[in-house]
Amino acid sequence: MAAKRMSLRDKYNRMTRDLAWDFSYQDPKKIFEQADFEGIKIEDWDKWEDPFRLTMDAYWKYQGEKERKLYAIIDAFAQNNGQLNITDARYVNAIKLFLTGVSPLEYMAHRGFAMIGRQLPGVGPQVACQMQSLDELRHVQTQIHTISHYNKYFNGFQDFRHMHDRVWYLSVPKSFFDDAASAGPFEFITAISFSFEYVLTNLLFMPFMSGAAYNGDMATVTFGFSAQSDEARHMTLGLEVVKFMLEQHPDNLPIVQRWIDKWFWRGYRLLTLVGMMMDYMLPKRVMSWKEAWEMYFEQNGGALFNDLARYGIRMPKYWEQTVAEKGLISHAAWGTFYNYCHAAPFHTWIPEKDELDWLSEKYPDTFDKFFRPRYEHWAEQEKQGKRFYNPSLPMLCTTCQIPMVFPEASDPTLTSYRSSVHNGERYHFCSDGCKDIFDHEPEKYVQSWLPVHQIFQGNCGGATVPDVLDWYHLRDGIDNREYLASPDRANWERWKAGEEEAAELPKAAAG
Amino acid sequence: MSNNHVYIALQNNEEARAIIEAIERDNPNASVNHFPAMVKIDGDGRIEVRRKTVEELIGRDWDPQEIHLHLVSISGNVDEDEDVFAVQRNN
Amino acid sequence: MPVKAIRENYAFEPKDVEKNFHGNRIVYVGWDHHLMFCAPVAFPLPPDMPFGALVEQVIPGAFGMHPDFPQIQWNAVQWRLDGEPFTPDMQKSLDANGVRHKSVVRMFTPGLNGIGGSGS
Numbered sequence: 001m002a003a004k005r006m007s008l009r010d011k012y013n014r015m016t017r018d019l020a021w022d023f024s025y026q027d028p029k030k031i032f033e034q035a036d037f038e039g040i041k042i043e044d045w046d047k048w049e050d051p052f053r054l055t056m057d058a059y060w061k062y063q064g065e066k067e068r069k070l071y072a073i074i075d076a077f078a079q080n081n082g083q084l085n086i087t088d089a090r091y092v093n094a095i096k097l098f099l100t101g102v103s104p105l106e107y108m109a110h111r112g113f114a115m116i117g118r119q120l121p122g123v124g125p126q127v128a129c130q131m132q133s134l135d136e137l138r139h140v141q142t143q144i145h146t147i148s149h150y151n152k153y154f155n156g157f158q159d160f161r162h163m164h165d166r167v168w169y170l171s172v173p174k175s176f177f178d179d180a181a182s183a184g185p186f187e188f189i190t191a192i193s194f195s196f197e198y199v200l201t202n203l204l205f206m207p208f209m210s211g212a213a214y215n216g217d218m219a220t221v222t223f224g225f226s227a228q229s230d231e232a233r234h235m236t237l238g239l240e241v242v243k244f245m246l247e248q249h250p251d252n253l254p255i256v257q258r259w260i261d262k263w264f265w266r267g268y269r270l271l272t273l274v275g276m277m278m279d280y281m282l283p284k285r286v287m288s289w290k291e292a293w294e295m296y297f298e299q300n301g302g303a304l305f306n307d308l309a310r311y312g313i314r315m316p317k318y319w320e321q322t323v324a325e326k327g328l329i330s331h332a333a334w335g336t337f338y339n340y341c342h343a344a345p346f347h348t349w350i351p352e353k354d355e356l357d358w359l360s361e362k363y364p365d366t367f368d369k370f371f372r373p374r375y376e377h378w379a380e381q382e383k384q385g386k387r388f389y390n391p392s393l394p395m396l397c398t399t400c401q402i403p404m405v406f407p408e409a410s411d412p413t414l415t416s417y418r419s420s421v422h423n424g425e426r427y428h429f430c431s432d433g434c435k436d437i438f439d440h441e442p443e444k445y446v447q448s449w450l451p452v453h454q455i456f457q458g459n460c461g462g463a464t465v466p467d468v469l470d471w472y473h474l475r476d477g478i479d480n481r482e483y484l485a486s487p488d489r490a491n492w493e494r495w496k497a498g499e500e501e502a503a504e505l506p507k508a509a510a511g
Numbered sequence: 512m513s514n515n516h517v518y519i520a521l522q523n524n525e526e527a528r529a530i531i532e533a534i535e536r537d538n539p540n541a542s543v544n545h546f547p548a549m550v551k552i553d554g555d556g557r558i559e560v561r562r563k564t565v566e567e568l569i570g571r572d573w574d575p576q577e578i579h580l581h582l583v584s585i586s587g588n589v590d591e592d593e594d595v596f597a598v599q600r601n602n
Numbered sequence: 603m604p605v606k607a608i609r610e611n612y613a614f615e616p617k618d619v620e621k622n623f624h625g626n627r628i629v630y631v632g633w634d635h636h637l638m639f640c641a642p643v644a645f646p647l648p649p650d651m652p653f654g655a656l657v658e659q660v661i662p663g664a665f666g667m668h669p670d671f672p673q674i675q676w677n678a679v680q681w682r683l684d685g686e687p688f689t690p691d692m693q694k695s696l697d698a699n700g701v702r703h704k705s706v707v708r709m710f711t712p713g714l715n716g717i718g719g720s721g722s
Binding site: 033034037038039184332335336338339340369370371372373374376377378386388390391392393394395396403404405407412413414415417419423425426427428441443444446447448449450452453456457458 | 613615622624628630667702722
């Protein structure tokens, strides 16, 4: 006779809490050494409950199924030369940005959740962190596998891991995650699971994956959605851990609120790269950054923070600033990479006429007034053989490490400058949000590894641009610079003209 | 201003289409919005997926945890048991 | 506020103190209303460099390709140093002008509003 089926709740209890044990001869404080120093007070870890009630046996079953689906599609993509079905080779640069900027963060997330799964004393979050750590490892692996197909045909993919530790713009995502991973376990989980995954990650994956689908990139859609199917669980972990901390002790509220303020702002600044991708790097666009911010932050974020208001949590500090500058930041970012793509492993270009018109339509208050003349001037210069590259190195924000490219929302023709003096040293910031983060923990950010300063200190291979590019492992004239003059474009035009049989497509190389 | 917005986003695939249909049936006020490769269902306060309705539509047993295979994203607090997967606001 | 850390006395020497720049100091230069240059730019400069040399030898290499650049009337430029209006002495050194390590020098060029008046 078949045994009566256990309820989901019973099964969850059996497979998580019942697997834990009490410590009889060791001091729990020594076992969980990092549990207290941040000031978070937990009275009763047994109050923790995972709303998904996912147990390890079910986890393996569903993850295995996801993997099978994913690899079937990746094989089909490769066998059918799927890289030729994308809308335009310019699109591939969005994938380069993803591989260099995002995939290494997935690996850091794998490590981070392994670390905090060890440090959090409750068995519920331990199991959830274990699953997430495995998820993140799966994400980075599937991304590398998928994108390796593009590496056969396009330039700039070949040394992404090396570049992540060295290339100037990659210090932005790298320092973001290093900041979280070098905090305590509660700050880490608030930073990554709540502020980033719950509040902001929809703006990373949903537009990226919808954009990939719209631009014929089935491979990226597939790894993206496969990863994203784990994301709902991660987001729920983030929300539950925040609610749990707030329910456990009133002293936790100011600490949690400050972390939400900090990590909302850090995550938002990081998403500038996504905004630029949406508005400039997709030949067929899904929605503008501005529309995405309205849909995913203003509408959903508003509902979320309404929901948390009963714990005393308010909207993240400076959220109004994000709304005030939503018509500015993606353009400022693309202009930045247009200035400096001689030092980045992907190409930039001036949008075509219909694309400029789309931007004018989506950004009626800002694009024609502040940005379109800049692009038209650059396009004209390019035609005359004087493609603009900024010959100097930029001033960087000490906190987010993005060049100081953000304009004042009140006057978008002026740079937003903020600064602090700490122990007689001067530090600069792009915004009040970044300044506040520094001012709260200056001892941490005085150690910022700012790429421009590192070059000037002689730590990046030499004093000239070619020296630094060598140190980046970036092949000048192949991986970088203007798209119109790139080997990627020359190859693409040749392939699309049908000069070669698909089966004989050459490897990525100089044209 | 009261904002109780919740959503469930699902991949646009064969099995998810049945889930979407079940949601439409059981949540008459939810609105279904199509994006490339993805369907986002918006609601006010609560959206639920009922096991029974999905089973009727696909003609086999269905465990609400199978929704993990097709989920893209959610907004709201998750409430899940053997019969229902729901996202909701708690205020 | 001090960092909450697992070790006592969490304090480090800043990574970018002046002595790490081999005799130079970092000076940032920004040109207001000319955001075609996406951010202010950074230079490692000797503190005894005359301010006039910054204007004549450094700034043209950074901003000279802008169509507004040849039209700058240098005696009309309004300068700011670390946010405050200031009048540089072109003969004197950066240091004597009060330009410290990681100071920001901003120039506002009256009548020049960037490409097509867009602040670019």
